[in-house]
Amino acid sequence: MGGSFFNRILVPSSSADPCSRACRVALLICCCLSVLVESSLGSKTRHFKWEVEYMYWSPDCVEGVVLGINGQFPGPTIRARAGDIVNVELKNKLTTEGVVIHWHGIRQQGTPWADGTASISQCVINPGETFVYRFKVERAGTYFYHGHYGMQRSAGLYGSLIVDVAKGEKEPFHYDGEFDILLSDWWHESVHEQELGLSSKPFRWIGEPQTLLMNGRGQYNCSLAAHYSNSSSSQCMFRGNEQCAPQILRVIPNKIYRLRVTSSTSLASLNLQISNHKMVLVEADGNYLQPFAVDDMDIYSGESYSVLFTTDQNPSNNYWVSVSVRGRKPNTTQALTMLNYHNTTSASKPPPSPPPVAPLWNNYTHSKLFTKKVLALMGNPNPPPTTHHRRIILLNTQNYIDGYTKWAINNISLVLPATPYLGSIKYNLNNAFDHKTPPANFPSNYDVMKQAQNPNSTYGSGVYMLSFNTTVDIILQNANALAVNTSEIHPWHLHGHDFWVLGYGEGKFSNENDEKSFNLKNPPYRNTAVVFPFGWTALRFVANNPGVWAFHCHIEPHLHMGMGVVFAEGVRRLGKIPNEVLTCGLTGKMFLNNKND
Amino acid sequence: MGGSFFNRILVPSSSADPCSRACRVALLICCCLSVLVESSLGSKTRHFKWEVEYMYWSPDCVEGVVLGINGQFPGPTIRARAGDIVNVELKNKLTTEGVVIHWHGIRQQGTPWADGTASISQCVINPGETFVYRFKVERAGTYFYHGHYGMQRSAGLYGSLIVDVAKGEKEPFHYDGEFDILLSDWWHESVHEQELGLSSKPFRWIGEPQTLLMNGRGQYNCSLAAHYSNSSSSQCMFRGNEQCAPQILRVIPNKIYRLRVTSSTSLASLNLQISNHKMVLVEADGNYLQPFAVDDMDIYSGESYSVLFTTDQNPSNNYWVSVSVRGRKPNTTQALTMLNYHNTTSASKPPPSPPPVAPLWNNYTHSKLFTKKVLALMGNPNPPPTTHHRRIILLNTQNYIDGYTKWAINNISLVLPATPYLGSIKYNLNNAFDHKTPPANFPSNYDVMKQAQNPNSTYGSGVYMLSFNTTVDIILQNANALAVNTSEIHPWHLHGHDFWVLGYGEGKFSNENDEKSFNLKNPPYRNTAVVFPFGWTALRFVANNPGVWAFHCHIEPHLHMGMGVVFAEGVRRLGKIPNEVLTCGLTGKMFLNNKND
Known part of the structure; x- marks a missing residue:
C-alpha cells in the first residue's frame, strides 16, 4: 500500500489491574478535568468538569456540527470503580438551548434527581448555568451517558461510562486487555x-x-x-x-x-x-x-x-x-x-x-x-417467584393525531410537561400533568397484525403510579404500524431499575398461555430489552427505587414522537429534593410564591 | 404575459379612521387571537395569544426553516392606539430553546421587565412555558418586535407593531391609505x-x-x-x-x-x-x-x-x-x-x-x-439645553481575544451573564456580573484610522450605572477594523429610551471642536442611529426610565460577537419586579434559598 490507510491505534487496557491502568490512561487524557478524592472506605469521588457546546466536527469525513464536551466527540470517558461517587460539574455553553445528561444504566438509588431526564427528574440546565450531577456507581459494568432533551443525543451528546469492580473484587472471567x-x-x-x-x-x-x-x-x-x-x-x-x-x-x-x-x-x-x-x-x-x-x-x-x-x-x-x-x-x-x-x-x-x-x-x-x-449467570438476582402484583400491558402503535404522525402507548402519545414530574408529584401540583392514570391494557379485540386504526389517539402526560416495593410485570406488545405489513423493532429502556426479561413471543400476548412460558430461572437482568416486530416482550421489575422514571423506546425519533411512558414510585419517601432541579415550570413558581421550603 | 407574475395584493388601510379600518383587518386575520377590552378611559387592552415554533417556510422560494408565530412568518402585526395596553401571552413551543421577544421602540416606562432582552430584563421563557408581556404603547408610531436571544431574530422571529394616534388625536400630516x-x-x-x-x-x-x-x-x-x-x-x-x-x-x-x-x-x-x-x-x-x-x-x-x-x-x-x-x-x-x-x-x-x-x-x-x-419636527421634545452631566465615549473596534474574532467597546467584548441584570442589580447579587465599571473613554493616542491593535481586549459583563434623571451624552466612535482600510457601518439601538442625535462627524471625535457643531435646535429624537465608517455619532438622552437597558449595534452577528454595552438607572426605584422574570441564574437560586420575597 502507498500510504497507510488506517493507523490510529486503540491501545487495550490490561485487566490485571484494570482500574490502575485504565484510570491512568483516562487521567492522562483529561488530566485537569478529573480529580480523585479517596475516602477512608476505599471508594473515591471522581470529579469531572465539563462544558457542553456545539463544535464543527467531521465524524464521517464530512464536516458537520456535533454536540461536544470539552472539545471532544464523543464526550470524555468516565471510568470509576464500583462504590465510587461520580461528580460531574456540567456547564451549558450553548447559546439558546437547555441541556441535561442521563447516566444510562446507573440506577440512581437515593439520587433520582441526578437521572438527567428533562421534564422528569429535573429542569434543564439553561445556557450559561452549571449543574452538578453527583451519584454513586454501585455496580461494575459497561454503561454510557447521553443527552436526554429534545434529540440532543442524536446530535452527538454521548460518551462511555465504565465501572470496574471494587478493589479486591474480581470479575467472574479472565481477560488480558480491554x-x-x-x-x-x-x-x-x-x-x-x-x-x-x-x-x-x-x-x-x-x-x-x-x-x-x-x-x-x-x-x-x-x-x-x-x-x-x-x-x-x-x-x-x-x-x-x-x-x-x-x-x-x-x-x-x-x-x-x-x-x-x-x-x-x-x-x-x-x-x-x-x-x-x-x-x-x-x-x-x-x-x-x-x-x-x-x-x-x-x-x-x-x-x-x-x-x-x-x-x-x-x-x-x-x-x-x-x-x-x-x-x-x-x-x-x-x-x-x-x-x-x-x-x-x-x-x-x-x-x-x-x-x-x-x-x-x-x-x-x-x-x-x-x-x-442472553441469559443471566447463576448467582444473579432472581425475579421474585411470587405472582406479580401488577401487570401493565403496553400496546405500541403508530398513530395519526390531528394529522400528525406519532407513536402511542395504549393510544396515548407522550408529551412531556414543562414541570419535572419529580417535583410536581412530590409537591402535589395538580395542574402540572394529566392526573388520569393511563390505561394498563388495550381493547381485547385489537388486531395487532392489521394496520393501526386508532382514531381516538390523544396526547398525554399521565403517570403510572406504582405502589412502593411492589413487583410489576410489563408486557410490551408490538403491532402493525400505519403501513401495511409493517412492524418495527423497539428497544425499550427503563430508568432507575433493571428488569428481568421473562420472555419474548409472537403475535398478541395471551395471559393464559404465554405466561407459562416465562423464564423465572435465569432471565437476563438488564435495563433495555427489544420488542420484535409483531411480537411481545415480558418484563418484571420491583418498584423499589423512590423517584420518577422514564420507560421508553430508545430510538430517539420514536421517543420524540411520543413513544414512552412514565412510572413513579415512593416519591413521598424521598427526603428533600435539591431545589435547584425544580426551578422551572410550576415548581419554580411554587418557590417564588414561597408556599413551600 | 402568459401567467401573472405577481398578483398578491397588499391592500392599503385608510387613514380617515386609521384604526377602525386597520384594526378590523387585523381582527379579521387573527380573529380568535386578538381580543379587545375597552377601558372606561377609551384606551384598550389588546390581547394576543402567540405560540412560537420553527416551521418549514420558503421566504425566498427556497425552502428553509423559520421561527414563526402562530404559523405565520413574519409574525402577526400588532396594531394598537396610543395609550393602549398590549398583552401578549407568549408560549414557547420550541423543543430545547428558550425564547424572548423585544418590543423595539417601546420604552417600557414602568415595565422594564417586559423589554424582552434575555439576560438583561428577564430569564428566557423555557420550552413549554408561557410568559405574559404586558406593556403600554404610549406613543403613536411605527415599531416592530423581534427575538432578542442568541440570533433568533435572524431566524425570522419578528413582526410589525403599529401604534395609531389616540382617539380624537390627529397626525401632523394627511394621508389616504397606508x-x-x-x-x-x-x-x-x-x-x-x-x-x-x-x-x-x-x-x-x-x-x-x-x-x-x-x-x-x-x-x-x-x-x-x-x-x-x-x-x-x-x-x-x-x-x-x-x-x-x-x-x-x-x-x-x-x-x-x-x-x-x-x-x-x-x-x-x-x-x-x-x-x-x-x-x-x-x-x-x-x-x-x-x-x-x-x-x-x-x-x-x-x-x-x-x-x-x-x-x-x-x-x-x-x-x-x-x-x-x-x-x-x-x-x-x-x-x-x-x-x-x-x-x-x-x-x-x-x-x-x-x-x-x-x-x-x-x-x-x-x-x-x-x-x-433627518431632523425633528418643531414641537418635538428638545434635548436639555444644559451641559451634559456625563459623557461616555464608546470606541467600536474589532478584536482578537484568545484568537477568537470579536467586537469590543473600549476593549471589552460583551458577554451576557446567566442572571438578568434587572434582578442582580435590584437584589445586589455581587457575583452575577463584573462589578468593575467599564471604561468611559479610550486612550487618547488610539489611532482610529489604523488597523485595530488591541492585545488587551477582554470579555466583560460590566454595567454603566447611570445616576437617575441625569443627562448622558454618548459618543459612538468608529475605527478601523482588523483588515486594513476597513471600517463598517454600525446602527446602534438604545432600549428604554429615545435619544437625540446631536451630530455626526468624521475621524476621531474632538471634545474641543466637535461639540460646537452639535445640533441642539432640532436634532432627531429616535432609538437607533448609524455610525458611519471612520466616523463618530453623538447622542444625548435622559436616564429617567428605571431599569436595565441594552445599547448595542443592531447588526445581529455584531451583537453576537460582543458589540454592545449595558446601562442601568434607578433600579432601586422600581417597585416589585415580577418574580417570574427572575427564576433563572442567581436570582432563581436566591428565591430557592428563600432569602428574599
Missing part, C-alpha cells in the same frame, strides 16, 4: 431539522443514517474496503489524525480481550462481527451473563455488552471489525475497523478477505436466536 | 450554524444574505425583472399564493399614501426607492420629522420610517418598489415589488423600464446627506 467501543449513527441533516421534520404535517422522516460510527468515527465518502468491492467508493487514505480515522484494535497473539460494546444509536439496530474470531458474551447492561459464543452479535440502541475474544488466529493477518444495520432495510454502509496483531503485522496491511457479510437485515429468526441466548 | 413594509435579510444557512461559525476559531463569517425580504417575501432563484436584465436568472411566475410571492402595493391615482418601513435586517443596510415617485419622510422611530423629500431613502437595521408618496404618475403603468444593499459590497440581488394603479392597470403588467439603480454601495456621501436631513 477495548471500549461506543456505537452510534450519524445524519448530515442537523438535529434541529430532524426534530422539525418529525413534528411537521406532513410528516418528514429522518431516513436512514448516512454513516455508522465506532467511537464517533466513520467514513461516508470513502471505504476502508474499497479495493474489495465493485462499488464506486474510493479507498480511504488516512494520516491518522483525522477525526474520522478509524481506531484500530491493537492486539498480541494468544491473549483474551474484553470488548465493551455500547449502542447509543438514534435509530439503527446493529450487528457486530470480528472476522475469524468467536465472541463470548459475558455481560449485558452491567449484569453478568451465562457465557455463550457467537460469530456475530446483535446490539440495540440502549444496550451494552461485554464480549471476550481470543487472539488465536494467524497473527500475520489483520481482521475486520464490522458493524451493520439490522431490522431496517439497510441504506447505510457497514462500519469498519481492524483487529491488528501488532507485533507481527503492519497496521496498514489490509485484511486478506472482504469484510464479513452481515446476516440479512430482516432475518429476525437469527436475531431472536441471539437474543434468547 | 402600507406597512417590514424589511429583512435571509440566509440559507441555519441560524444555529451561523452562531457556531461566528463563535469558532478560526472565525467563519456568515457572508452576505442570500435574499432581501419585504414582509418576509423575496426571490432567490428567479427575478421579477429578469426580462430586463442580461442575467441568467429566470422570470418569476407566481400563482399568488406562494410564500415568496411579492405583495403588490395597490393604489388609486392622485392619493397620498403612508408607507411605514421598518428594518429588522440581521446585517444589511438598505436603500429603498419607488420608481418615478418622490418620497416625503415624516416619521422616524415613532417621532415626527421635519418633512423632506427624496428619490431614495436609506434605512439601517433597527430603524423605522414613515414616508408619504403621491400617486401622481401615469396610472396606466406599474412602478418598481426596490430595496438594495448599502455599505457592504453587495452580493445580494435587490428586492422588488410593484406599485400598481389598480383601477387602470393590470397587476400582471411589468413596469415599462428596468428597476431603479441604487446609489453605489460605498457612496457614503449620499448616505450622510440623507441621514443629516
